[in-house]
Amino acid sequence: MFHIQRTPEVYDVVVIGSGAGGGTAVRVLTEKGISCALLEAGPMLDPAKEFKEHQWPYQVDHRGAEEGGKFYFGQGKPFGYFTTTSGGWELEGEPYTVAEGSEFQWFRSRIVGGRTNHYGRMSFRFSDYDFKPYSMDGLGWDWPVSYEEIAPYYDKAERFIGVTGSNHNLRSAPNGQFLPPPPPRAHEVLIQKSCEKLGIPCIPNRRAVLTRPWNGRAACHYCGQCGRGCLTASAYSSAQVDVFPSLKTGKLKLFTNAMARELLTDGNGKVTGVIYIDKTTRTEKVIRGRAFVLAASACESARILLNSKTKDYPNGVANGSGVVGRFLMDTVGFSLSGYVPALEGLPRYNTDGFGGAHLYMPWWMVGKHDQLDFPRGYHIEIGGGYGMPGVGSFHGAARRYGYGAQMKQKIREEYGCTVAFAGRGEMIPNLHSYCEIDPDVVDQWGIPVLKFHFQWSDYEWKQARHMEKTFTAIIETMGGRVRSLSDSAREKGGISTPGSIIHEVGTVRMGSDPRSSALNKYCQSHEAKNLFVVDGGFFVSNPDKNPTLTINAFAWRAADYLAEEMRKGNV
Amino acid sequence: MSEELVQPCARTTRRDALRNIAFGLTTLGGGSLTVEAAQHVHSAVAAERAAGPYRPKAFSEQQWVTLRRLVELIVPADAVSPSALDAGAPEFIDLLASQNPELARIYYGGFAWLDAEMRRRYGKPFASAKTEQQVAMLDALVEAERLLERHSAEEAIYRRGGTYKMFSRYTTQPGTPLAAGVRFFDWVRKMTVDAYYTSAVGIRDLGFVGNTVLSKYEVPVEVVEYALKRSPFGAR
Known part of the structure; x- marks a missing residue:
């Protein structure tokens, strides 16, 4: 690896991915004065340039059909020209493969804030029974966390990002901290x-x-166009609500167009660095840190772990159990x-x-x-x-x-x-739905890609x-x-095409038994104590509640826990 | 030619609107930007139209005349609103065809098919035929389209049956000599409808009153009452 440029700086925490999980993590950590590096595989977000809020269709000659009428040939932007989806089902030069007999669609956003720039903003906390599905019907697995344990973090997340709603004492829709x-x-x-x-x-x-x-943040101005990105950040996006304010603390260094490839370890189970591709120069670089937080999205995080085969982790970092990539679920x-x-x-x-x-x-x-x-x-x-x-x-x-x-x-x-x-x-996790490294294909950065298997x-x-x-x-x-x-x-x-609801989760699941799970209940690797996964990867089941708020809550809790462990000298 | 499309610059520019939003909505009170105020048309097509008669980029004079007649028949003027000609539909189709050879070929082939069929039927190309003849042609295409739809629905049912393979030769017959024309007409129609309802005149025709900035969102009581009264639930 003698070509690799090393940065001299060692960050307290290196966070990979700037969506709901990564955004929350850097905000919570930098607020505590912890220095963070944040890697984002796409460019910086400039809302004023990127967001097409309030535009009329006739303000562009193609009316939204895009140049040459791409829309009519099924080649338009996913969800339409005016949305702020940066990325899509297919990314140029960054393929994935799907096994024969399977169907899977993988939506990836490459931009600061990731998919939170355009997502539906549905924010449903899980119910008590959602954490104990196996106990309820004997299918799947229980979470190593109870509702009571995570409820304070749902409260924090709702209060911080601002969630509308009302309390009805319904078991399937627990009471929360709501705006009118x-x-x-x-x-x-x-x-x-x-x-x-x-x-x-x-x-x-x-x-x-x-x-x-x-x-x-300003109140909603009721234009009804959250999917175009919100210029006033009245709709939550991790870019505007977590990452940008964190940059102002001076504790956060943001690396854009930085595509993580693999983690480096010290041979004794500790993660020491991450190799990433600087897309603008097509060079490999390394960032070093005391702790690492993966938040690249469930499947991308699984991909990084599986691609990180080291002496101490021959199956990939944090994958002694072999569950990384397994039990992939969509809604x-x-x-x-x-x-x-x-x-x-x-x-x-x-x-x-x-x-x-x-x-x-x-x-x-x-x-x-x-x-x-x-x-x-x-x-x-x-x-x-x-x-x-x-x-x-x-x-x-x-x-x-x-x-x-x-x-x-x-x-x-x-x-x-x-x-x-x-x-x-809610889908029941099954053995036929998983992702793995496709040994035959690499993307344009030379990184082996994912191959998906999926069955309803x-x-x-x-x-x-x-x-x-x-x-x-x-x-x-x-x-x-x-x-x-x-x-x-x-x-x-x-029934929806697998992956198309964009709630793919479960590929780096948590659990109390290190033999059948990759993470403990704090999203911390059972094996690599200075490694956390705070995207949808940690999900044990995929309840009928859209996953983002649960990612916000668990990422917050993981960041609190990590900070405390660092203070105690355990990490 | 519609005023809406060439109106150079309305009272409030988009930038002003965004600045207002950025500085907090309370300054706007309960007011909202109107369609007119939010209009700030700066499109290349509009500029060209302002400069003189539009010159098609992808189509010949004959094709252009045919296209203009087609879009006018697809969305004609009525008591409420003007036709697709006033919504810039021909320019929209021409622009996209000029950027995409595949789309241009669909139109070139379609125009040629249509004129050949019209000559066969009436001895003259579409654009110079009488209105009744043009309408009769389009009616025939719509009728053929319905036939094709029925066929494909039937075929979907056959396909699941065990005898499908044996008889697939029969069931996959197109069923109408107008199939190519149906496909072309569908292209012109969908693009015309898109151009129409994404234009200022089309949006006004629908009565769309959104895409504004409000400091408070309210649902008018009379609207809810109207819907309830007409529903099985009756008045509130």
Whole structure:
């Protein structure tokens, strides 16, 4: 390794990845006066340049279809031109492979803040039973942590990032520290009534969006465009809320375009450095530190560990158990929409609100699994209202109505009359879903890539069918007509493509037994005591609660623990 | 030509709007930016239009006339709003086709197919045919499209059956000699509809009132009452 440039400085902590986990870690650590280096594989984020908030589609000649109409050829930006998704399902020069017979989509963001720049901001704390799934139904594994143990960190995370919501004493939606939620829109009131009749709770949504000024950040201005990035940082993003303020402490050194390749160890189990590729110069460099925090995203962290084969870790750093890369999970997704005649002719009003749905339905059949043919549960997310028109908004209607004055009239009448439901359910970890290093392929930086294996089981398919029945009932109860799936569409779209919900977790899981887990309950490696993993990798199960808030909470707790261990001289 | 597209600069520029936001929304009170105020059109197409009649980049004069007629038939003017011509649909399609040879070929082939079919039917190309003839052609394409849709739905069902392989030759017949035209028409239609509803006139036609900056979000009581009254749940 004589070509490698070494930096003379030894940081207290080296953090790899600047998303929810890494952002939280550097903020908590630098606040305590601990010096940190933060490696981000993409460029610096400049919100003023990057975010397309408030733009009208006609302000660009291509209206959002992108140059040459890429959108029409399926080559447009994921989720549309105006979103701030930096990255995508495929990254030029950074491939991954998928095993034959498997399907998997891996969304990667390469920019400071990672996927928190555009994510849905759904912020659901886990329930007590989510930490003990094995005890409940004998499937999967229990977490080495109880709800009571982590609850104070959920409180801290909610209070710090600012999460809307309200307390209902529901087991599937524990009480929390909430900002006032915005009022429901007209279609959401109908959905709520519908759910009331069906015995499904429908309560204010929990999103990381400020409905009042909070911790020095401005309140939401209700443009409804969180996915474009928020210029006022009223919607949480780790770049604006964690990383930028940490840079001001003088304790954080940010390395952008720095792609971590592997960890170095001292031969006695301790991590001493990280080799990364400086993408701008295509050179390898090393950063040294006393402790290391991986937060590169569940699969990317697994990849770094598996690629770090050292004398003391022949299976990869922190992988004595062999679980790194295993038990990969995504969320079970299924969507259905319906047309609601009651909404026809509604006086037009602004439905932008705070971006996402103002209500949601937490799981309502806890402990009633004798009535179900699948384990665990799901929550329901809502769509509807008068969305800002964009390319593709009316292709379906245009096909239905042909062309001409009649089509135009129909589009006008039906606009805003559709409601959509998306189920987000829990997958049971299985032996067929994992990632490993593909020995045949390296990316453009020479780093061996991941190969994905993935299978939904009957549990997930049955859950998706239950979602379909539930959504149909909600739509019909409000007098709506289901835009039903044809049999062939169900065969293909009856369940989300693995990975496509972008809740991939579980590849560096925690546990109390070092033989079957990589991390202890503080996200600390059982083997390398100065190594922590604070992204979705540590998840033992993937409850029906979107993972980001849990990453925020566990990363915070891990950083507190690491600081304390460093103070005591244990790390 | 629509005013909205060439309007050079409205009262509030985007930069001003962003500055207002950055300095805190309370200064804006309960007010919000209107569609007009937020408009700050500085597109190349708009500049070109202001400079004189638009000159197509990808299409010949004949193709351009055909395209303009097609988009006008797809989204015509009515009592509420103007046609796709006023929303810049031909310019939008021309611009993208000029940047993408694959898209240009779809249009070149489509125009040629359409004119050949029109000559066969009426002895003249699309653009110089009578309105009834043009409409009859488009109606035939829409009818053929529905036929194709039914076929593909039936085929999906056959495919799952055990006899599919044996009879697949029958079931995969396109079923209409207009299939190529259907595909082309779908391209023109989807791009026209996109251009229309992403333009200022189209957005106004829909009555979209969002994309504004508000200091408080409220749902009008009468809107909720209207929806409830018309729903199975009845008035509040």
